[in-house]
Amino acid sequence: MNTYLQIHPKDNVLVALQDLPAGSTVQFNDQTIQLVKDIPGKHKFPIVDLATGDAIVMYGVLVGKAMSPIAKGDLISTANTEHMAESFHEKDAAFNWAAPDVSKWQNATFMGYHRADGQVGTRNYWLVIPMVFCETRNVNVIKTAFEKGLGFAPPEKYNEQVNDLVNLYKNGGLDAVKDYQAKESNTTVKRNDIFPNIDGIKFLIHEGGCGGTRQDADTLCALLAGYIHHPNVAGATVLSLGCQHAQVSIMQTALKKLNPNFNKPLLVFEQQTSGSEFNMLSTAIKETFLGMAEANKNARKPAPINKIVIGLECGGSDGFSGISANPAVGHTSDLLVGLGGTTILSEFPELCGVEQELINRCVNEDISNKFIKIMRAYESQAESVGSGFYQNPSPGNIKDGLITDAIKSAGAAKKGGTSPVTDVLDYTEYAVKPGLNLLCTPGNDVESTSAEVGSGATVVLFTTGLGTPTGNPIAPVVKLSTNTRLAQRMPDIIDINTGTIISGESSIEQMGEDILEHVIKVASGEVLTKAEILHQDDFIPWKRGVSL
Template sequence: MNTYLQIHPDDNVLVALQDLPAGTPIQFNGTSLELTKDVPAKHKFLLTDLKADEAITMYGVLVGKANEPLHKGDLITTGNIRHDTSAFHEKDDSIQWQAPDVSSWKNRTFNGYPRKDGQVGTRNYWLVIPMVFCENRNVGVIKTAFEKGLGFAPPEMYNEQVNDLVNLYKNGNLDAIKTYEPASVTAAAKKNNVFSNIDGIKFLIHEGGCGGTKQDAEALCALLAGYIHHSNVAGATILSLGCQHAQVSILQTALKKLNPSFDKPVLVFEQQKSKSEFDMLSTAIKETFLALVEANKIERQPAPLSKLVIGLECGGSDGFSGISANPAVGHTSDLLVALGGTSILSEFPELCGVEQELINRCVTENASDKFIRIMRAYESQAESVGSGFYQNPSPGNIKDGLITDAIKSAGAAKKGGTSPVVDVLDYTEYVTKPGLNLLCTPGNDVESTSAEVGSGANVVLFTTGLGTPTGNPIAPVVKLATNTKLAQRMPDIIDINTGGIISGEKSIAAMGEEILEYVIKTASGEATTKAEQLHQDDFIPWKRGVSL
């Protein structure tokens, strides 16, 4: 196994693939150096001497500048370098894309749920949605009733532990409580025994709908409309208080905008027009049950892989993300695009520094101009409140080698592969064009994943180097570890280990193909992701304020 790596021939830093102690001699392309300090795995050290303000280059792009004179063999840190990126401008080049060979997948299908509008779902869910946070309690009542009644409730493995502790306490056995070790139980997704073709009822509880701006209400309604219109959803039950900003009429307008012929069942119940809370909830439960009977008639059927829409997401990233999981996912995206499918790359603060490459990959000037406009507006908004993209890396990112936003972004962008950018979408806009789409979202894991699914992703590929349990209510989220240590340490949340790329056991292309095979199994309902097994139904709408 190699102990260090140069990612791009133009880079003046090397990445440590394992812990390297100070004094380690390095020989690389005719250059000899000695490490001046310990270099932890995932971190970077200089290949050349630098003067103050000279450029740090990774992935072939500017990712920072030296704060002081630095020497080859020095570890780069937040103290000795600072974030910096190259300016971007209008499209000045057209990149010729060499699509990967997809002959072995040409006639492949997945078993999905066909919808009347031509979309194909990877799951078949019913949604229950509050228009405003005031209805969250009522949604919770319906949630408890249906999940227990239909067998969708999460495993009650922790209830037994509490019961054991209660019994020990009642018997006065405090010493036994201190040494109590619960039996190890693996969560398992329950399959209801009433409606065999329904994968679950999902509840999009949120804290919005009123008290914010008109734009907040409109954005929330647009996001909720995307979920109802989504290929994985058969229909929805809506609970409205009545007086909130996020009116049902705004939601209905948003649905018609997505599909003028929209005809999925949407059941609306307004509390301020009801005789009583009991009457509203009882009626909602009865009518939802009848709707489930109809939704259960939809069965999985073979569908071409071109009907897949994958979200490309990362969270809890580390210094290996950009050289293992992210480029592997990028190859998966390229394979799917070559097959006529769709992928969505989001997290605009994590595209900082690679804008020009993406601009040049846009197939139209309208798309490239829109990307430029959104990126500049987003950065300007962040700076107006004393922040900026440079503040994006989290403490965990920095600890594991992503010490500037540009370093993080250059690696994060690898999830988008190399295919042309067919469209640029603002937040809550729904995908309409097959190929790679850019979607404006924050870097926040859940806000971004929620948005990707709201824009049509029916499977999400989520890479993580530190371990992130993020899931989604209606789309399976496949979690990919960037390194083997993480996969072994957190097997309960990781679906695929891409650490073999770091050890040299697997190529990026081979890993990308393996991921696509898993996507097909997941889309067909043959594989259940760890996030689904754990009922990790994360959903956070973005209020369009500054969120990085």
């Protein structure tokens, strides 16, 4: 195994692939570099002496500048380096793409749920949505009733542990409780035998709908419309209080915009006109049961794999993200795009410094200009409140080698592969063009994943170097570790280990192909993701305020 990596020939820093002690030497090209300090794995050190103000280059792009002199072989850190990125401008170069060989999957299919509008789902869910936080309690009543009544509830292993602790405390006191050792119980998800063609009933709990701006309400309605329109959803039950900003009519208008011929079951119940709570909830439960019985008639059928829409996401990133999991996912994206499929890359604060490359990859100037406009407006909004994209890296990112936003972004953008950008979507806009779509979202994991699914992603590939247990209510989220140590430490959240790229056991291309094969199995319902097994149903709408 190599102990270091130069990612791009233009780079003036190397990435340590394992912990390298101070005083040790590294042979790079025709020079011997003696390390000035300990270089933890995932961190960087320069191959030349850097003066104050000198550029630091990784992935072939500007990612920072030296705040003080940095000796060859010294540790690149927040103490001596600050964020810097290249500016961007209008599209100024033609783009030619060499698509990968996709002949292996040319006739491949997956087993999906076909919808009347031509979309194909990877799951078949019934959705329950509150229009406003005031209805959360009522939604939770329906949630408890249906999950327990139909067998969709999560395993009650922790309830069992509390019962054990209560009995021990009653019979043996605190000493008996202190000696208690919990045992892992079976977490296998059992299929429901009442509605075998339904994967579950899901609930989009949120804290919005009123009290914010009218823009917040309109945006929330558009996001909820995207979820109802989504091919993984068979129908929806909507609970409205009645007086809130986020009116059902606004959501219905958004639905008609997405699909003028929308014909899924949409059951709406408004508490302020329904009389008692019992009248509303008992009616909602009965009508929802009837709707699910109808949805159960839709069984999985073969569909070409280009009907799968993949969301490209990362969270809890580390210094290996941009050289293992992200480029592997990028190759998967290229394969699906080569087959005529659709992928969605989001997290605009994590595209800082690579904008020009993406601009030049846009298929026309209208699309590239839309990207420029959104990016500049987003950055300006962040700066107006004393922030900026440079504040995006989290403490965990920095600890594991992503010390500037440009370093983080250059690696994060690798999830988008190398294919042309066929469309740029503002938040809540739905992906309708095959190819790579850029979607404006924050870098926040759950806000971004929630948005990708609201824009049509039917499977999400989520890379992580630190361990992030994110999932989604209606789309399976495949978690990929950037390093083997994480996969071994947190096996209950990691689906695929790409750390074998770091060790040299596999190539980016082979891993990308393996990921596509796994996606096909997940899309067909043959494999459940770890997030699905754990019932990790995360959903956070973005209020369009400053969120990085």
